[in-house]
Structure formats: C-alpha cells, structure tokens
Amino acid sequence: MAENNLRILLRARPEGRVGPEHFEVSEAPPPAPRPGEALLRNRFLSLDPYMRGRMSAAKSYSAPVEIGAVMEGQCVAQVEEDPTGRFQRGDWVLGGFGWQRFSAVPAAGLRKLEEDGAPMTTALGVLGMPGTTAWVGTTELARPRPGETFVVSAASGAVGSVAGQIAARMGARVVGIAGGPEKCAFVREELGFGECVDHRGEDFAERLRAACPEGIDAYFENVGGAVQKAVFPLLNDFGRVAFCGMVAEYNDAEPAPGPNLMQLVRKRLSLRGFIVSDHPRAFADWRRIGGGWVRDRSLRYREEVVKGLDKAPEAFMGLLAGKNFGKLVVEVT
Numbered sequence: 001m002a003e004n005n006l007r008i009l010l011r012a013r014p015e016g017r018v019g020p021e022h023f024e025v026s027e028a029p030p031p032a033p034r035p036g037e038a039l040l041r042n043r044f045l046s047l048d049p050y051m052r053g054r055m056s057a058a059k060s061y062s063a064p065v066e067i068g069a070v071m072e073g074q075c076v077a078q079v080e081e082d083p084t085g086r087f088q089r090g091d092w093v094l095g096g097f098g099w100q101r102f103s104a105v106p107a108a109g110l111r112k113l114e115e116d117g118a119p120m121t122t123a124l125g126v127l128g129m130p131g132t133t134a135w136v137g138t139t140e141l142a143r144p145r146p147g148e149t150f151v152v153s154a155a156s157g158a159v160g161s162v163a164g165q166i167a168a169r170m171g172a173r174v175v176g177i178a179g180g181p182e183k184c185a186f187v188r189e190e191l192g193f194g195e196c197v198d199h200r201g202e203d204f205a206e207r208l209r210a211a212c213p214e215g216i217d218a219y220f221e222n223v224g225g226a227v228q229k230a231v232f233p234l235l236n237d238f239g240r241v242a243f244c245g246m247v248a249e250y251n252d253a254e255p256a257p258g259p260n261l262m263q264l265v266r267k268r269l270s271l272r273g274f275i276v277s278d279h280p281r282a283f284a285d286w287r288r289i290g291g292g293w294v295r296d297r298s299l300r301y302r303e304e305v306v307k308g309l310d311k312a313p314e315a316f317m318g319l320l321a322g323k324n325f326g327k328l329v330v331e332v333t
C-alpha cells in the first residue's frame with residue numbers, strides 16, 4: 001500500500017487553552033496487522049469536548065493519552081483487509097481507532113455498522129455517543145414532565161440539539177441556550193424549540209428570565225460558567241439538573257468558583273452527574289428509537305464535516321470556543 005499513515009499525536013499537555021503546539025502531525029507506514037487483527041481505513045473521526053480531558057493528566061473517569069501517543073477518538077472506518085476472514089473488504093465498523101488514517105485492531109472485537117438508511121456519520125453523532133448521552137440525560141436524569149420548562153445549553157450542538165427534541169416529545173416547553181443569532185434561529189426554526197436565548201448577546205440573564213416566566217423545572221447542563229450562573233437562580237423547587245458537561249470550563253487552568261449550593265437545600269433540588277458509558281444498554285436502545293425518528297425525519301440534526309485529518313487540531317480548538325455549528329466530524333481521507 002503506497003499511502004502513509006497520517007497520525008495526530010499528543011505532543012504536550014496544555015495548561016489552560018489548547019494550541020497547535022500541543023499536537024504533532026506525523027507520518028508512518030500503515031501498521032501491519034498482527035495475528036487476529038484487521039487493517040482499517042478510518043473514514044470519519046468524531047471530535048468531542050471530552051478529548052480535552054484526555055489531553056490532561058488530571059485524575060478523571062478515564063486515563064489520559066500518553067505524550068507521543070495517537071490522540072483518542074471514535075471513528076467510522078472501512079475494513080481494508082481482514083486476514084481472519086470475519087469481515088469483507090469495505091465493511092463499515094465503529095470504534096475508538098484514533099486520530100489517524102489507518103489502524104490495526106483485533107477483528108474479534110470489531111462492531112460492524114449496517115447500512116440501514118442513516119448516513120454513516122450519524123453513528124458518531126445523532127445516533128451514536130452524543131445522541132445516547134442526550135437520551136440518558138433527558139429520560140433518566142432531567143425527566144421533564146408535560147408542561148414543565150426544560151432548558152438545555154449548547155442547544156445547537158450534538159448533545160443539546162437531541163436532548164431538547166426528546167424533551168419536547170415528552171411534553172415539556174423547551175428553551176435552548178446557544179451562542180449567536182444564527183445558532184439560535186436554527187434551534188427555534190429547524191429544531192422547533194419554543195425559544196432560544198443567545199448567551200453571547202447583551203443582558204443574557206434577563207433575557208433568559210423573560211424566556212422562562214414560570215422558572216426552570218429541568219436543566220440539561222452542557223456548558224457551565226456564565227450560562228450556569230444565569231440558570232441556577234431560575235430553578236424551581238424540586239428542579240432536576242442533569243450534569244452532562246461544562247465545556248466552557250475545560251480550558252480553564254483553575255476550576256471556577258461554584259454557585260451558592262444553599263439553593264440545593266432551599267429549593268430541594270436534585271443535581272446528578274452522569275457519564276454515558278455507564279449506561280451500555282442505552283446505546284442500542286437509542287439507536288433503535290432515535291434511528292426510527294431520523295429515518296422518518298422527525299428528529300432533526302446538523303453535522304459540520306471538516307475535510308482532512310490534518311485540520312483536526314484546529315477544528316478541535318474551535319469546538320472548545322464554540323466555533324462549530326452542529327456535530328463536529330472530520331472526513332479523514
């Protein structure tokens with residue numbers, strides 16, 4: 001095979017903002033499959049906020065990427081060759097194959113992706129890990145009831161866009177929070193949320209209050225920071241908060257001071273964090289349920305596809321600054 005294996009390695013651990021100096025673009029010959037392994041060609045790489053945590057050595061729910069190692073990431077790949085005979089050349093598979101063009105992995109553990117009418121990229125977004133996160137966080141933690149006000153931040157993004165649509169199906173009045181008029185228009189008009197408030201505009205906290213005249217019963221937290229500060233005073237008694245992530249704080253060198261937690265007591269709130277990988281059965285459930293909604297077009301989603309693996313570091317830095325518009329995916333080849 002003439003093509004080299006383009007790989008993006010972790011060069012250094014960022015203290016604060018991620019920059020190009022933390023990545024290294026490297027080329028090597030494609031790996032030779034060892035006994036039991038298949039050679040894969042990555043077609044699409046998912047870029048996700050959790051990768052910022054993997055760049056850091058701070059204690060977390062998952063081990064960091066080693067310095068000099070290939071950056072971790074989920075990919076949709078095609079089988080190039082499988083000496084074990086389990087897969088045909090060209091079969092589509094899903095897995096954590098990393099920020100690289102080729103990988104050699106044990107064929108026995110590979111998960112085949114069937115061509116079922118949904119584009120392959122949806123396995124990384126609306127029907128994959130982010131969509132499943134929205135499903136778990138909304139149905140198991142935030143649990144909006146009919147007529148309640150459900151608020152979700154990063155509402156135009158991979159998780160938020162799906163969480164809001166699920167809450168609307170559960171009968172809630174859904175208010176999104178997103179950055180900029182274009183994203184807010186998409187959230188209102190395309191996703192059909194009742195309202196969307198621009199957190200980058202003037203008087204954000206007052207406009208959020210006006211958009212939630214009866215307070216907030218359930219909040220799906222994706223962002224933290226100034227957005228969280230504006231949401232918390234609006235939470236109603238017995239409100240539920242699904243702590244999914246706080247992307248606005250991932251580049252902070254020091255954790256920001258938290259909200260006044262006395263509100264927890266006064267309002268008898270329930271706050272719960274979750275990690276989607278603790279809910280393994282939800283992935284198949286969501287693919288079945290959400291897949292039906294994608295095929296009948298009642299579940300809307302948006303993807304931003306960046307062409308070229310070498311663009312991945314810049315695209316990832318943009319994700320942490322809110323520059324992506326929809327689920328961020330890299331087309332590898």
Ligand SMILES: NC(=O)c1ccc[n+]([C@@H]2O[C@H](COP(=O)([O-])OP(=O)(O)OC[C@H]3O[C@@H](n4cnc5c(N)ncnc54)[C@H](OP(=O)(O)O)[C@@H]3O)[C@@H](O)[C@H]2O)c1
Pocket residue numbers: 048049050129130133154155156157158159160177178179180183199222223225227243244245246247248249274275276277319320321322323324325326327328
């Ligand atoms: N718990 C889990 O298992 C799990 C699984 C998947 C994802 N997550 C979390 O879910 C959240 C959303 O992830 P995603 O994949 O759906 O990403 P995404 O929403 O597609 O992209 C990230 C978005 O976050 C917003 N953002 C970034 N920096 C910000 C800042 N400084 N202030 C305010 N908003 C900022 C931007 O949207 P705006 O421009 O609209 O603000 C940006 O587009 C993240 O916190 C992620 O870590 C958790």
